[in-house]
Amino acid sequence: xxxxxxxxxxxxxxxxxxxxxxxxxxxxxxxxxxxxxxxxxxxxxxxxxxxxxxxxxxxxxxxxxxxxxxxxxxxxxxxxxxxxxxxxxxxxxxxxxxxxxxxxxxxxxxxxxxxxxxxxxxxxxxxxxxxxxxxxxxxxxxxxxxxxxxxxxxxxxxxxxxxxxxxx
Amino acid sequence: xxxxxxxxxxxxxxxxxxxxxxxxxxxxxxxxxxxxxxxxxxxxxxxxxxxxxxxxxxxxxxxxxxxxxxxxxxxxxxxxxxxxxxxxxxxxxxxxxxxxxxxxxxxxxxxxxxxxxxxxxxxxxxxxxxxxxxxxxxxxxxxxxxxxxxxxxxxxxxxxxxxxxxxxxxxxxxxxxxxxxxxxxxxxxxxxxxxxxxxxxxxxxxxxxxxxxxxxxxxxxxxxxxxxxxxxxxxxxxxxxxxxxxxxxxxxxxxxxxxxxxxxxxxxxxxxxxxxxxxxxxxxxxxxxxxxxxxxxxxxxxxxxxxxxxxxxxxxxxxxxxxxxxxxxxxxxxxxxxxxxxxxxxxxxxxxxxxxxxxxxxxxxxxxxxxxxxxxxxxxxxxxxxxxxxxxxxxxxxxxxxxxxxxxxxxxxxxxxxxxxxxxxxxxxxxxxxxxxxxxxxxxxxxx
Numbered sequence: 348x349x350x351x352x353x354x355x356x357x358x359x360x361x362x363x364x365x366x367x368x369x370x371x372x373x374x375x376x377x378x379x380x381x382x383x384x385x386x387x388x389x390x391x392x393x394x395x396x397x398x399x400x401x402x403x404x405x406x407x408x409x410x411x412x413x414x415x416x417x418x419x420x421x422x423x424x425x426x427x428x429x430x431x432x433x434x435x436x437x438x439x440x441x442x443x444x445x446x447x448x449x450x451x452x453x454x455x456x457x458x459x460x461x462x463x464x465x466x467x468x469x470x471x472x473x474x475x476x477x478x479x480x481x482x483x484x485x486x487x488x489x490x491x492x493x494x495x496x497x498x499x500x501x502x503x504x505x506x507x508x509x510x511x512x513x514x515x
Numbered sequence: 516x517x518x519x520x521x522x523x524x525x526x527x528x529x530x531x532x533x534x535x536x537x538x539x540x541x542x543x544x545x546x547x548x549x550x551x552x553x554x555x556x557x558x559x560x561x562x563x564x565x566x567x568x569x570x571x572x573x574x575x576x577x578x579x580x581x582x583x584x585x586x587x588x589x590x591x592x593x594x595x596x597x598x599x600x601x602x603x604x605x606x607x608x609x610x611x612x613x614x615x616x617x618x619x620x621x622x623x624x625x626x627x628x629x630x631x632x633x634x635x636x637x638x639x640x641x642x643x644x645x646x647x648x649x650x651x652x653x654x655x656x657x658x659x660x661x662x663x664x665x666x667x668x669x670x671x672x673x674x675x676x677x678x679x680x681x682x683x684x685x686x687x688x689x690x691x692x693x694x695x696x697x698x699x700x701x702x703x704x705x706x707x708x709x710x711x712x713x714x715x716x717x718x719x720x721x722x723x724x725x726x727x728x729x730x731x732x733x734x735x736x737x738x739x740x741x742x743x744x745x746x747x748x749x750x751x752x753x754x755x756x757x758x759x760x761x762x763x764x765x766x767x768x769x770x771x772x773x774x775x776x777x778x779x780x781x782x783x784x785x786x787x788x789x790x791x792x793x794x795x796x797x798x799x800x801x802x803x804x805x806x807x808x809x810x811x812x813x814x815x816x817x818x819x820x821x822x823x824x825x826x827x828x829x830x831x832x833x834x835x836x837x838x839x840x841x842x843x844x845x846x847x848x849x850x851x852x853x854x855x856x857x858x859x860x861x862x863x864x865x866x867x868x869x870x871x872x873x874x875x876x877x878x879x880x881x882x883x884x885x886x887x888x889x890x891x892x893x894x895x896x897x898x899x900x901x902x903x904x905x906x907x908x909x910x911x912x913x914x915x916x917x918x919x920x921x922x923x924x925x926x927x928x929x930x931x932x933x934x935x936x937x938x939x940x941x942x943x944x945x946x947x948x949x950x951x952x953x954x955x956x957x958x959x960x961x962x963x
């Protein structure tokens with residue numbers, strides 16, 4: 348395996364683990380994939396054909412400039428007091444088409460993926476599939492690949508009832 | 516349905532301390548039709564902001580009930596609204612959400628309309644072998660019967676028999692002004708679409724927009740998240756979210772208005788968390804201290820039937836559209852002062868996303884409980900709901916001293932500690948609901 352493909356494989360593993368941790372509700376493992384100062388962004392569509400480009404000027408579904416906002420989500424789930432998160436929707440993430448957006452380096456990987464997430468809402472006894480693509484920037488921190496930046500594009504943004512970090 | 520049957524949905528006897536709504540008001544499919552016909556097709560409905568169609572030939576698409584609507588600014592700068600359907604075969608003409616175009620061309624057979632709605636092109640018309648009867652027909656886009664503007668808000672009504680917009684809004688205008696006068700340049704929507712649906716009746720949203728009683732139960736998990744943020748070191752600090760527990764000891768109240776409108780308000784413990792706070796000096800100078808102080812308070816408006824302007828965190832303009840008796844489409848828009856400095860705009864966005872988004876910390880919990888309510892409305896032994904009683908003994912008919920100090924004449928007022936969490940705020944909604952359906956069923960004019 349060449350250096351480039353070994354790096355790519357290491358990055359792919361992070362992306363796959365992210366989906367697995369969400370599906371298995373391993374929140375601590377999930378949050379640990381992100382750098383404390385990571386940016387997490389799910390832009391809205393500003394029309395049928397245009398996506399928001401600036402989270403400071405346009406509405407986002409979710410925008411955090413660090414990991415604290417993601418931690419809030421876990422706190423909320425763990426209270427057991429959020430009607431939207433109790434019982435927890437069950438999910439299955441499929442993450443594919445992982446490609447490098449720039450040549451991998453030993454310190455930084457920029458990757459894209461195509462994702463789809465089946466969500467089963469136990470209260471409604473119904474399923475919904477959210478899908479889209481994502482851009483990641485991974486950096487090597489303490490010899491571990493960590494998500495420094497993640498941008499999730501939600502392709503089907505007509506949202507049935509709710510959306511949370513585990514649905515995308 | 517005949518009019519006597521309306522009493523099976525609303526039991527309104529305030530003199531006996533009774534106000535009840537029957538669960539069937541939320542689930543009866545027959546009512547969906549009546550509501551479309553006698554409420555949504557016969558009231559002023561929000562279409563757009565003036566600032567969305569600032570220039571000639573700008574347009575947005577919207578809907579009134581089941582009618583797709585095209586809103587344009589024509590070449591002369593006049594705001595126009597039409598049923599967005601081609602006269603030829605009824606296809607939706609303009610398929611974009613917004614933009615600028617001198618002509619709107621139907622994708623089906625190519626008929627074209629200008630921004631004043633005039634038909635300017637019938638493809639291969641000369642060769643069409645049309646009879647004189649066809650030529651005698653008007654081929655223009657069908658105008659929405661009434662179009663009105665107030666403080667940058669554009670409304671339309673499918674029925675011509677509505678009061679003038681200002682009269683329809685009535686005394687609620689004081690509270691609309693508080694939302695629409697936050698900048699000398701007017702207000703705009705921050706770009707970004709947030710549309711979601713839920714499996715429940717539209718009136719669940721109508722009520723919840725002014726329901727303060729659910730805060731400490733439905734949103735308990737958010738209160739926990741806020742508690743953790745309070746130290747300043749943990750959680751999403753950028754949202755600068757209000758400490759809701761501070762609201763529980765505040766003075767609060769409601770005003771009921773004519774035509775079904777209603778307002779709930781709470782004193783704001785943390786005025787400095789308002790994104791307009793850094794500009795409050797300019798605002799005070801322009802609108803006066805009284806109005807500026809009220810801009811800082813929490814205010815939730817229901818503009819009957821389906822428009823809510825809420826300023827519980829940052830400003831939201833929310834519209835909801837019934838798709839069926841048990842299904843509703845929500846549009847949440849972030850309303851913001853034009854010319855707002857970049858830092859305050861980002862602050863506003865973080866507050867909005869944190870609270871109002873379908874992907875936020877508050878709205879999903881609301882929406883899920885609506886769905887649980889809808890499921891509960893199938894319960895045969897359940898008749899009258901008991902969720903409309905709180906605060907009934909402290910309702911003051913007419914204008915309270917507070918109302919008079921604001922220069923408004925509500926139908927009734929209520930003021931008390933937040934803990935009242937009054938439900939009398941819902942009464943005008945259901946009174947107007949029953950009145951309009953009643954007028955529809957009896958064939959009476961709804962407005963004099």
